[in-house]
């Protein structure tokens with residue numbers, strides 16, 4: 001490729017949330033190939049995922065179709081104690097406050113829709129005909145990277161050269177240490193999160209009906225975050241939200257880690273153990289425990305995060321997503337940051353970008369994205385210190401009002 005060509009060869013490592021969202025943005029101007037070590041069906045765990053307005057703004061601008069993903073808009077939250085006694089109900093439309101909704105979806109449905117946006121014919125997405133679909137290479141992960149030349153070595157021994165390499169290989173990134181001068185890895189936080197997905201059908205079979213708080217949402221056609229709080233000095237908390245057009249429920253149970261699981265060094269998650277959760281939440285209401293017993297999918301995560309990294313870029317390569325800034329799900333911002341990172345790569349689609357200008361542009365992307373992700377990581381770490389509704393709303397404001405990379409650069413230019 002000539003140095004002044006404007007159509008770049010982009011290699012993306014990892015087809016998770018960050019990688020696919022980046023592919024959707026970059027295909028608008030460039031030739032994108034995504035290298036994934038797993039099968040096409042790879043997804044980092046089942047269950048649910050919630051997206052806040054800071055990412056739904058961006059998702060909407062990409063043409064994300066909520067109906068294909070069975071997404072449910074959440075209109076606020078309500079809370080009960082561990083015996084099911086009603087505590088409070090707060091209607092809070094994020095769409096009204098921030099101009100885009102808070103939505104929840106089944107993780108696999110969310111990823112499938114991102115895959116469609118990365119690979120569907122341009123015409124199906126209303127894109128210019130030159131926005132060629134990203135090429136997906138499955139079962140052939142990257143094992144090495146030369147960031148200066150943009151060369152990556154794949155598991156099958158082949159070497160590919162790109163003008164830009166986007167490293168989106170998740171929390172236990174293999175390529176991260178090819179960008180950093182000192183090796184870094186994720187640290188456990190001492191908390192375990194159990195994620196459960198259960199269908200309305202199974203709950204109705206087991207309980208004879210849906211719990212009132214779920215039935216209410218179905219009748220209104222409106223989702224809510226439902227919090228079940230121990231309120232006994234322990235930090236035990238269950239958060240439930242609906243998936244697949246309210247026909248499934250996601251439940252997350254957080255507690256202090258009791259036994260370490262070796263497999264969590266390989267992944268965010270390990271096989272769940274219902275008995276352990278039932279033991280920890282033994283004094284919670286029977287209906288809730290029955291829902292856990294009949295759950296279709298259970299996964300345990302020993303929650304981990306990364307210390308803020310000193311850099312995200314080297315030469316032609318940049319880290320994005322969990323590879324750059326893994327954080328716990330306590331504020332539900334991990335995948336939102338991945339989508340924001342993908343939006344950051346819009347700088348590579350602006351007029352005048354050439355192969356030669358790539359390293360400098362990646363530095364500009366990092367100059368906006370690294371401080372932003374670090375701030376949200378710190379917000380997430382301080383979740384347990386949130387003591388009042390005012391604090392919670394202030395964190396929402398900080399997390400949800402991000403104006404995107406172009407908006408941030410405009411604000412910075414106006415302030416200078």
Ligand SMILES: Cc1cc2nc3c(=O)[nH]c(=O)nc-3n(C[C@H](O)[C@H](O)[C@H](O)COP(=O)(O)OP(=O)(O)OC[C@H]3O[C@@H](n4cnc5c(N)ncnc54)[C@H](O)[C@@H]3O)c2cc1C
Nearest residue numbers: 014016017018037050141142169170321322329334335336
């Ligand atoms: C319990 C839990 C609940 C969560 N809930 C939420 C939530 O509600 N909202 C939210 O915003 N975030 C949530 N998160 C965080 C969110 O899941 C992550 O931030 C998000 O998945 C990061 O996306 P990613 O693409 O960077 O990484 P991943 O989704 O992990 O994708 C990485 C991809 O790279 C592939 N890969 C790995 N190594 C290689 C290699 N060498 N070569 C090629 N491919 C490779 C993997 O197979 C995978 O497909 C939660 C996390 C946890 C643990």
